[in-house]
Amino acid sequence: MGSNEGNTKPVAVRVLDSSASEAARTAAVCAKLAASCEDPALYTDATVCLNELSKINTDVLVVDLETVGGDDGLEAFAVRCPTSVIIAVSSQGSVSRAVNAMRCGAHDFLTKPFSLDALASKISFQLDQRRPIVVRAPEKPFANEGTNCITSPRDVSAQSAAQQPVHSSRGLDQLIGTSSAMRDVYDKIRRMAPSQAPVFITGESGTGKELCATAIHSLSDRKDAPFIALNCAAIPRDLIESEIFGHVRGAFTGATDSRIGAADQADGGTLFLDEIGEMDLLLQSKLLRFLQTGTFQRLGDNVTRKVDARIICATNRNPLEEIAAGRFREDLYYRLHVLPVQLPSLRERREDILILAESFLHRYAREEGRSFKGFDADAEAAMASYPWPGNVRQLENTIRQIVVMNDGQAITHSMLPLLIRDPSRRQTPTSVVDFSRERARNIAPARPFGSIEPLWAQERRIIEDALDAFDGNISMAAAALEISPSTIYRKRQTWSEKGC
Numbered sequence: 474m475g476s477n478e479g480n481t482k483p484v485a486v487r488v489l490d491s492s493a494s495e496a497a498r499t500a501a502v503c504a505k506l507a508a509s510c511e512d513p514a515l516y517t518d519a520t521v522c523l524n525e526l527s528k529i530n531t532d533v534l535v536v537d538l539e540t541v542g543g544d545d546g547l548e549a550f551a552v553r554c555p556t557s558v559i560i561a562v563s564s565q566g567s568v569s570r571a572v573n574a575m576r577c578g579a580h581d582f583l584t585k586p587f588s589l590d591a592l593a594s595k596i597s598f599q600l601d602q603r604r605p606i607v608v609r610a611p612e613k614p615f616a617n618e619g620t621n622c623i624t625s626p627r628d629v630s631a632q633s634a635a636q637q638p639v640h641s642s643r644g645l646d647q648l649i650g651t652s653s654a655m656r657d658v659y660d661k662i663r664r665m666a667p668s669q670a671p672v673f674i675t676g677e678s679g680t681g682k683e684l685c686a687t688a689i690h691s692l693s694d695r696k697d698a699p700f701i702a703l704n705c706a707a708i709p710r711d712l713i714e715s716e717i718f719g720h721v722r723g724a725f726t727g728a729t730d731s732r733i734g735a736a737d738q739a740d741g742g743t744l745f746l747d748e749i750g751e752m753d754l755l756l757q758s759k760l761l762r763f764l765q766t767g768t769f770q771r772l773g774d775n776v777t778r779k780v781d782a783r784i785i786c787a788t789n790r791n792p793l794e795e796i797a798a799g800r801f802r803e804d805l806y807y808r809l810h811v812l813p814v815q816l817p818s819l820r821e822r823r824e825d826i827l828i829l830a831e832s833f834l835h836r837y838a839r840e841e842g843r844s845f846k847g848f849d850a851d852a853e854a855a856m857a858s859y860p861w862p863g864n865v866r867q868l869e870n871t872i873r874q875i876v877v878m879n880d881g882q883a884i885t886h887s888m889l890p891l892l893i894r895d896p897s898r899r900q901t902p903t904s905v906v907d908f909s910r911e912r913a914r915n916i917a918p919a920r921p922f923g924s925i926e927p928l929w930a931q932e933r934r935i936i937e938d939a940l941d942a943f944d945g946n947i948s949m950a951a952a953a954l955e956i957s958p959s960t961i962y963r964k965r966q967t968w969s970e971k972g973c
C-alpha cells in the first residue's frame with residue numbers, strides 16, 4: 474500500500490447506507506485492505522452518522538448518496554471530515570453524478586452493485602495519496618495529535634454543538650472544472666474553510682481568486698456574517714487605508730464625514746483583500762498590527778477598535794519577488810501566508826476549457842435568449858489550443874461576446890475572435906497588442922528632437938490599444954501586456970490628474 478504501509482495506526486473505516494445489509498457488505502472491504510483496520514462503524518441514518526463523525530477519528534468514509542439525500546447532503550460530510558477519504562456510492566451511476574459527487578467532496582465514486590476489490594483498490598489509492606495539511610500558525614497549533622484532522626477553536630465549539638443541524642453550503646458551486654489541479658483546490662478550500670487562520674491565494678489574473686475566497690467564506694462557520702471584498706488595485710493608494718480601516722471627519726482633505734471601513738463591516742465574517750501587493754509599506758505595517766492584535770484605529774482617530782474578521786488575501790504577483798524587491802514586508806507575508814492556495818492558470822488545466830466554455834454558453838444563451846446548444850468541432854479545437862492569457866475571465870467574456878453578437882444552434886469556428894481562430898497571431902501574448910514594435914520598424918533612424926513622442930504618450934497609446942483589443946477589459950489587457958492590472962489603474966489616474 475505504498476506510503477501508507479509505514480503507518481502503523483489502524484485505518485478507521487465508517488460506512489453509511491440506509492440498508493443495514495448493504496452497509497455490512499461494504500464494511501467487509503476492510504478485509505481486502507492491506508493496512509490493518511479498526512472495527513468499522515456502520516450507520517444507517519445520515520444525521521446520526523454526521524453527529525458521530527465530529528467525535529471520532531475517520532480515515533475512510535463510504536457514503537451512499539441516496540442515504541445522504543444527494544450532493545447537498547454529501548457536502549456536509551465533506552465539511553465535517555475534511556481530511557477523510559470519502560468514497561461516494563450510488564445505485565444511479567452516470568458521469569455527471571460522479572462528477573457532481575466529486576465536486577461536493579467525494580474523492581471517488583462507484584456505481585452499485587460494486588465489487589469489494591474495486592472499492593478496496595480505490596480506498597488504497599486514496600489513502601496513498603493522502604497528505605496531511607501543514608498549518609503554519611505557531612501560536613495556535615491546530616493539528617490534533619495522532620490524527621490528520623485540522624481543528625481550530627471554532628471547530629471545537631462546532632463539535633460540542635454537534636446536535637445542532639448542519640447547514641449544507643454550496644460554496645464550491647460557482648467554481649467549475651474537474652481537472653486534478655482544480656480538485657486539489659476544492660480539497661484545500663474544504664480543509665481550510667473551518668479554520669480561523671489567514672488564507673493567502675495566488676494565481677494569475679482571472680483564475681478565480683475571488684471566487685475561491687467566496688467559497689472558503691461560504692463553507693466556514695462565518696457564512697452568515699458578511700464577506701467584504703476590497704480590491705486594493707482599484708483604489709488610489711492613498712485611500713486604501715481609509716477603505717480598510719475607515720476615517721473620521723476631517724482626517725484628510727475631502728473627509729467631510731466619518732466613515733467605517735471594510736474591517737468594521739467584516740466583523741464576525743471575512744475580509745478579502747485582493748491585490749494586497751498594492752499597499753504601501755506603512756499601511757502594510759498597520760495591517761500586520763491588525764493581524765496580530767485584531768485592533769486598529771480609523772484614520773484621524775485615536776480610539777482603538779477591535780473586530781473579529783478572518784483575513785483572506787490574494788495577489789497575482791510573486792510574493793517572494795515582491796519581498797526581495799523591498800515592496801512587501803516579509804513579516805507580513807509570513808503572518809498572512811498560513812494557508813496558501815495557488816490557483817492554476819487555464820493553460821495548466823486545458824481539460825477544463827471546454828467544460829467552462831459550455832457552462833458559460835448555457836448561462837449566457839439563457840440570459841440573452843439565444844438558441845445555442847454547443848460548439849462545432851473546429852471551434853472546440855481552436856478554443857482548446859488557445860493559451861487564454863486572461864484565464865477564465867477571458868474565456869467567459871469571449872463566450873458572452875459571441876453569444877450576444879450571433880445566434881444559431883452551435884458556435885462555429887468563424888464566430889470566434891480572430892485571435893483565437895488564427896494560431897499565427899498568438900505566438901506570444903504580447904504579439905496581440907505589442908503595436909510598439911510594428912511602429913518602431915517604420916521610424917527613420919535620425920529625426921528632429923521635437924518629433925519624438927514622449928514616453929508617457931507612447932505608453933498610454935500602447936495601453937489603450939491593448940484595452941481596445943480586449944473591449945476595455947483591464948485584466949485581460951494587463952495579462953497581454955504582462956503587467957499588473959493595478960499598473961493600468963494607476964497610469965489612468967496619472968493621466969487624468971495630468972488632464973491628458
Ligand SMILES: Nc1ncnc2c1ncn2[C@@H]1O[C@H](COP(=O)(O)OP(=O)(O)OP(=O)(O)O)[C@@H](O)[C@H]1O
Pocket residue numbers: 647648649650676677678679680681682683684685747789865866869948958
Ligand atoms: N473555476 C471557475 N469556474 C467558473 N468561473 C470562474 C472560475 N474561475 C474564474 N471564474 C470567473 O472568471 C471571472 C474572474 O474570476 P475572479 O474575479 O475570481 O478572478 P481573479 O483571479 O480574482 O481575478 P483578478 O486577479 O483580476 O482580480 C469571474 O467572472 C469568475 O466568475
